[in-house]
Amino acid sequence: MSGKGIRIEGLTKRYGRGDTAVDALKGVDMQVAPGEVVGLIGPSGSGKSTLLKCLGAVIEPTAGRMILGDEVIYDDGWRVGDLRALRRDRIGFVFQAPYLIPFLDVTDNVALLPMLAGQPNAESRRRALELLQGLDVQHRARAMPSQLSGGEQQRVAIARGLVNRPPVILADEPTAPLDSERALGVMRILNRMARRFETAIIVVTHDEKIIPTFRRIYHIRDGVTYEEAGEGRGFD
Amino acid sequence: MISLAGRDILHAWGKFVFTGIGLGLLIGVTLTMAGVYRGMVDDARVLLDNSGADLWVVQRDTLGPYAESSSLHDDVWRGVRGLPGVARVANVTYLTMQVRQGERDVRAMVTGITAGERGLPGWPPHLVAGRQITRGHYEAVADVASGFKLGERIQIRRNAYRVVGLTRRMVSSSGDPMVFIPLRDAQEAQFLKDNEAIRQERRRTADNPAFNRPGVPGLLDAVIDSQSSNPYVNAVLVQLAPGHAAATVADSIRRWKRLTVYTRPQMEEILVGKLIATSARQIGMFLVILAIVSAAIVAFIIYTLTLGKIREIAVLKLIGTRNRTIAALILQQAIALGVIGFAVGKITATFWAPVFPKYVLLQPLDSVIGFGAVMVICVLASVIAIRAALKVDPAEAIGG
Numbered sequence: 308m309s310g311k312g313i314r315i316e317g318l319t320k321r322y323g324r325g326d327t328a329v330d331a332l333k334g335v336d337m338q339v340a341p342g343e344v345v346g347l348i349g350p351s352g353s354g355k356s357t358l359l360k361c362l363g364a365v366i367e368p369t370a371g372r373m374i375l376g377d378e379v380i381y382d383d384g385w386r387v388g389d390l391r392a393l394r395r396d397r398i399g400f401v402f403q404a405p406y407l408i409p410f411l412d413v414t415d416n417v418a419l420l421p422m423l424a425g426q427p428n429a430e431s432r433r434r435a436l437e438l439l440q441g442l443d444v445q446h447r448a449r450a451m452p453s454q455l456s457g458g459e460q461q462r463v464a465i466a467r468g469l470v471n472r473p474p475v476i477l478a479d480e481p482t483a484p485l486d487s488e489r490a491l492g493v494m495r496i497l498n499r500m501a502r503r504f505e506t507a508i509i510v511v512t513h514d515e516k517i518i519p520t521f522r523r524i525y526h527i528r529d530g531v532t533y534e535e536a537g538e539g540r541g542f543d
Numbered sequence: 544m545i546s547l548a549g550r551d552i553l554h555a556w557g558k559f560v561f562t563g564i565g566l567g568l569l570i571g572v573t574l575t576m577a578g579v580y581r582g583m584v585d586d587a588r589v590l591l592d593n594s595g596a597d598l599w600v601v602q603r604d605t606l607g608p609y610a611e612s613s614s615l616h617d618d619v620w621r622g623v624r625g626l627p628g629v630a631r632v633a634n635v636t637y638l639t640m641q642v643r644q645g646e647r648d649v650r651a652m653v654t655g656i657t658a659g660e661r662g663l664p665g666w667p668p669h670l671v672a673g674r675q676i677t678r679g680h681y682e683a684v685a686d687v688a689s690g691f692k693l694g695e696r697i698q699i700r701r702n703a704y705r706v707v708g709l710t711r712r713m714v715s716s717s718g719d720p721m722v723f724i725p726l727r728d729a730q731e732a733q734f735l736k737d738n739e740a741i742r743q744e745r746r747r748t749a750d751n752p753a754f755n756r757p758g759v760p761g762l763l764d765a766v767i768d769s770q771s772s773n774p775y776v777n778a779v780l781v782q783l784a785p786g787h788a789a790a791t792v793a794d795s796i797r798r799w800k801r802l803t804v805y806t807r808p809q810m811e812e813i814l815v816g817k818l819i820a821t822s823a824r825q826i827g828m829f830l831v832i833l834a835i836v837s838a839a840i841v842a843f844i845i846y847t848l849t850l851g852k853i854r855e856i857a858v859l860k861l862i863g864t865r866n867r868t869i870a871a872l873i874l875q876q877a878i879a880l881g882v883i884g885f886a887v888g889k890i891t892a893t894f895w896a897p898v899f900p901k902y903v904l905l906q907p908l909d910s911v912i913g914f915g916a917v918m919v920i921c922v923l924a925s926v927i928a929i930r931a932a933l934k935v936d937p938a939e940a941i942g943g
Contacts, residue, residue, distance in 0.1 A: 356941060365861065365938045394937075395863020406858045406940060408547075410554035415545060422545050423864055451554070467862075479941055 311376055312507035313362070313475040314338040318371035318381075320357050320530075331357040332368065333530040339507035341474065344498050346518060346537065347511045349527035355511055356479075358527060362509065363398055363477050364390040376474040395424055399468030399476035399506070401497075403483045405460035407452035407467075413439065414448045417466045424471070431470075438466040441503070442496060458489040462496060469500055476501075478510045487516045494520045547868070548875030551852075562844055563880055567887020569840065570917060573833040574892040575899070577909045580826045582902035587716040587814035591807060594635075596664040596780035597789050599805045600796055607803075608637050608777035609716055609810075610818045617730070619800070620779045626795050628787030633657040634776040635665040636729040639715065642689070642722055643698035649689050651722045652715035653699055655729020655776070664780035667723055673708035679725050684708035686720035699724065700732045716814050718901040726776070734773040744770060834916065841884075842924035845877045849928035853935055861937035870929045874922065881921035885914050 320332040331354045339345050349355045360366045361373070364380065373380040375397055380387050387393060394400075407416045415422075417435035422428055439445040442462040447455055455463065461481060468476045478497065482490035494510075494517045501508045512518065522539035525532045552559050590609070599608065600615070600623055607613020620632045636655035641648040656665045658679050666675065667684055673693045676682045683704040685691040688711075695706045704724055713721040724732075736744070745767055748754050754766045781804075783792055793804040805813065815823075849856070856869055889910060896903035 359941055360938050363861070363941065365936075365941065391860075391863050391865065393863075394861060400861060400940070402858075402940060406854060408855055408858070410547075410551040411545075415550070419545065420862055423862075423868065425544075428545060 311374075311474075312338065312340045312343065313376075313509075314372075314374045315362070316372040318358070318361060318373065319369045320354075320361060320366070321369045331530050332361065332371075334371065335527070335530070335532045337509075337525055337532060339475070339509055341505035341507055342502045343523070344494075344501050344508040344510060344521065346521035346524040347509055347527060347532075348513070348518065348524055353527045354530040355527055357530075358532075359477055359479060359509075359511055362475070363400065364393050395420060396471055397473050397475070399471070399473040401461075401464050401468045401476060401478040401481045403480035405452070405457075405464035407460060407463060409452055411452075412448070413444065413450050413452070413455070413463050416452065416463055417470050420467065420471050434470055435466065438469055439463070441500070442466050457484055458492065461485065461489075461493055465493070465496055465500065469504060469506065472504055472506070474507060476506055476508045478508060480512055480514070481510065482512065482514050482517050490514060490516050491520070493517075546875070547872045548879065551872070552876065552879055559876075559880065560883065563883025564887050566837065566840060566844070566880060566884035568891060569833065569837050570884050570888025570913070571891035571895070572888075573830060573837065574888055574905060574909065574913055575896060575903060576826055576829050576833065577913065578892065578896055578903035578905045579899070579901065580823055581904035581906055581909065583716070583718070583819045583822060584815055585904045586714050586718050586902055587819060588811065589712050589714065590716055591810055591814070593668055593713055594665055594780055595662070595668060595782065597783040597807060598781035598793055598796070599810050600632075600779040600781060600800070601777070601803050601805070603801060603803050605803060606813050606817065608635070610813050613777050614775045615777070615779060615802070617726075617774050617776045619776075619802070622800055623779055623781060623796055626792065626799065628784055628792040628795070629781055630784040631663060631782040633659075633663040633665045633780050634726055634778075635780050636726065636733055636777045637715075638729065638733050639717075639719060640699070640732075644691055644695060649691070650719050651685070651689055652717075652719050653729060653732065654721050654723050655726040655733075656723050657726050664782050667708070667710040667713050667721075669710060670708045671711050673706070675708055676723065676725055677707075680728055681705065682707045682725065684710055684723040686713040686722070687711050688714065689720035689722060691722075697722070699728075700735050702728060702732070704728075712902075714902065716818050730773040730776065733775075741771065834920065837917070838920040838924050841877060841880060841921050842927055844880065845873060845921075845925050845928040846931065848876065849873055849932050853932075854940070856932050856935045857937055857939040860935060861940040866933050869932050873928050873932055874925050877921040877925035877928070878918060881917045885917045888913075 315337045318332055318335040322329045322331055361368045367386055368381050370383050372382050414432050414435050417438060418431035421431035436448060439448055444459050444462050447459055452460060482493050497508050519538040519540045521537035524535045524537045526535060601607035601613040602615055605611045605613045617634050620634055623629060624632045634657050638653045640653055642651045657663055676684055681704050683706050685706050687709050691697060691706050693706055693709055696703050748766055755763045789806040793806055796804045892905055896905055
């Protein structure tokens, strides 16, 4: 379950060696509490994607510490053994495009993760249907992804990110393809789900429409983050 | 556990089925090629089986009568008949030629059989219509593959024959249908000359003082008479008496008659190992090429299907799917494609095999081996796609 959200301290990522080495992250600190939704904003080339990949256990940081819930994931070159299982069980992902598996229906797209983790199919589908109900897309449970609207697809993607009840969800531009109303709808859902499941949610975005909805925002520039209070508008 | 491969196939079943049909037609050609080879071997065996012989007595030091020409005097059979262990013997001639029927002609192996008691070696063992030859001249029994009908008149050299019986699966080792005629007619047909050639031959003989001696009346007539008949046959077929070993009787004939004798296994070795060996190698080459082409096509299809799913694979890897699950997805699809292809190939081969002009024998064992080969090819062909999938970086799903 949720634990204590996610915390990173002095996270550094260096690409290359010697004279050609580039420091994409230069000692990033960040903390997101359970149930909190924070924004991560920065221009292209600022290190946003690198940070997201480090947080998502896709690439390993060069140095620094990352603690997910109560578990230390990285600690100055040391890392937890099975990053794949970590991504499956303890990190949720929501992408810019929903990237649903086109040959699975909505229920199985959501239920896939617990199934891959070895949960019985029936139990996995029950959990998926519960989530779909919470996101108001239960009526499309048997539909294929190609039959859904953009907003519905994104809600299904959120359900997939939440299905294993991860302590953290990383959302990469989740509202980019949506209009204002739908974008705010997605943010409303993320806030509701964060509180309901005590999940820390980090939203990487450029989207001006949703920036006012964050209570806290991390700006990143040249591999360095700084924190700023947001307006937190609309989701109290 | 959910079957990702099964779901993908069900989702895009049309693509899979049509790809499988394309692959299946190729597999069908491969199975047919194997069937053509089996048909050739079977034709050779049938030729031996239907001759009803246990031993083939042929001209000394030849591989006759099928693989090489062989010529024996037509009274050799008497000496063979008297040896211990020999039940029945019969002269036989084989002559491959064009047999005319009306405006058309058919390539056939004309077989001269000894008239006499039914069931002599060389006779067609079963008829599908009509009767066996009963007269000493101008009657024929033809294989149905020749297209001749009962009662039709066919032309062999200068003589006309009436088809009195039809038989089935009586073919030469080349697959040509057999036409049985009386031995005397066949002997005549083998060496029959035109009238002008006969006149020239007689004139030459008459001009030869060795044959036309004034002091020996009747010599010239005797020589001319011997020249205008053919006392030779290609082989003597022997049936053994019960309880006698073929090898023992064959040794006896070789020793006492100074002829070459082949047993059934030896004759089969000559037909399969020598007569159709080159054709078999040719077909073998085709099979190898078809297998390589099939493997390349399966590999290309699976690789293309996998490339079309790179984003989904990246997402699957990002959300923690094991490599073996992704490999299984690709492997199962390759195998499914192989199963669809094999089923289509087997069905098409079964349907089009009878249409081929030569006998195509589709053996269950070949199908089993073919299925195994298709599975192996599919597994090997999926390796490239699996390698490509496993190289996909899960970070591709995030972008940046």
